[in-house]
Amino acid sequence: MNVILKVSGKFFDEEDPAKLLALKNSVLQLVKEGYRVGIVTGGGQTARKYINLARKMGSNEAFLDLLGIWASRLNAYLVVFSLPEVAYMKVPESLEEFIQAWSHGKVVVTGGFQPGQSTAAVSALVAEATNADLLVVATNVDGVYEKDPRLYSDAKLVSRLTTTELKRILEGSQSVSAGTYELLDPLAIKIVERSRIRVIVANYNRISKLKEIIKGEEVASIVEPA
Numbered sequence: 394m395n396v397i398l399k400v401s402g403k404f405f406d407e408e409d410p411a412k413l414l415a416l417k418n419s420v421l422q423l424v425k426e427g428y429r430v431g432i433v434t435g436g437g438q439t440a441r442k443y444i445n446l447a448r449k450m451g452s453n454e455a456f457l458d459l460l461g462i463w464a465s466r467l468n469a470y471l472v473v474f475s476l477p478e479v480a481y482m483k484v485p486e487s488l489e490e491f492i493q494a495w496s497h498g499k500v501v502v503t504g505g506f507q508p509g510q511s512t513a514a515v516s517a518l519v520a521e522a523t524n525a526d527l528l529v530v531a532t533n534v535d536g537v538y539e540k541d542p543r544l545y546s547d548a549k550l551v552s553r554l555t556t557t558e559l560k561r562i563l564e565g566s567q568s569v570s571a572g573t574y575e576l577l578d579p580l581a582i583k584i585v586e587r588s589r590i591r592v593i594v595a596n597y598n599r600i601s602k603l604k605e606i607i608k609g610e611e612v613a614s615i616v617e618p619a
């Protein structure tokens with residue numbers, strides 16, 4: 394089974410070695426059991442810090458995105474260096490490089506690819522190119538809510554939904570400026586829809602239960618292509 398895991402950049406902002414070790418152990422367990430695993434890391438606060446600073450200096454959106462991309466690659470190297478036994482030791486910088494790295498049979502970890510999208514789009518593209526059975530989006534909330542749970546404390550978790558419903562839910566929060574993407578950007582949804590990729594959105598605090606998340610046994614949202 395091929396699984397692509399997108400880890401929110403916020404995971405790295407927490408600077409918690411126990412979390413990184415939990416990620417490492419979960420990935421090692423999956424590899425031992427014969428899963429093929431690809432990982433995409435977000436840029437988190439590091440990306441936002443550089444983007445905000447450069448925006449104040451008047452940088453254009455392309456430069457801002459490039460700063461975000463490099464921040465996400467820094468997080469990717471943190472994961473690569475935590476998994477030297479099984480990881481491909483270079484972070485790919487394009488889909489072509491990812492595919493080439495993937496052909497070596499190792500765990501491949503990447504960050505951003507190109508301006509104009511988020512790392513969620515990268516994870517969808519990589520899932521498509523590797524014929525992944527599943528894309529797991531590990532983030533700082535328990536799954537997809539009917540509205541942004543950070544803004545509305547009464548928001549309810551939606552445990553099963555289609556990509557059409559997901560688009561409707563995320564409609565208001567789909568900005569395309571550098572550093573402002575949330576959860577799944579429009580390109581990510583378009584790719585999972587066209588290639589009928591199943592997506593599970595779960596809390597990264599449950600990363601030690603990655604296998605259970607994959608099996609649908611943990612609290613999460615399952616997004617099926619419409």
Ligand SMILES: Nc1ncnc2c1ncn2[C@@H]1O[C@H](COP(=O)(O)OP(=O)(O)OP(=O)(O)O)[C@@H](O)[C@H]1O
Binds near residue numbers: 402
């Ligand atoms: N309907 C929704 N359900 C769940 N989360 C939502 C929803 N609408 C907006 N969000 C927001 O999406 C955030 C998760 O985004 P996530 O951190 O995975 O990706 P990101 O913002 O692209 O950045 P990064 O990977 O750098 O952290 C949540 O903290 C939440 O506030």
Ligand SMILES: O=c1ccn([C@@H]2O[C@H](COP(=O)(O)O)[C@@H](O)[C@H]2O)c(=O)[nH]1
Binds near residue numbers: 435462513
């Ligand atoms: O392929 C990509 C990936 C990312 N970016 C830019 O980087 C930041 C950080 O990524 P997140 O997924 O939001 O953590 C993102 O906001 C974009 O500005 C990109 O341009 N292309």
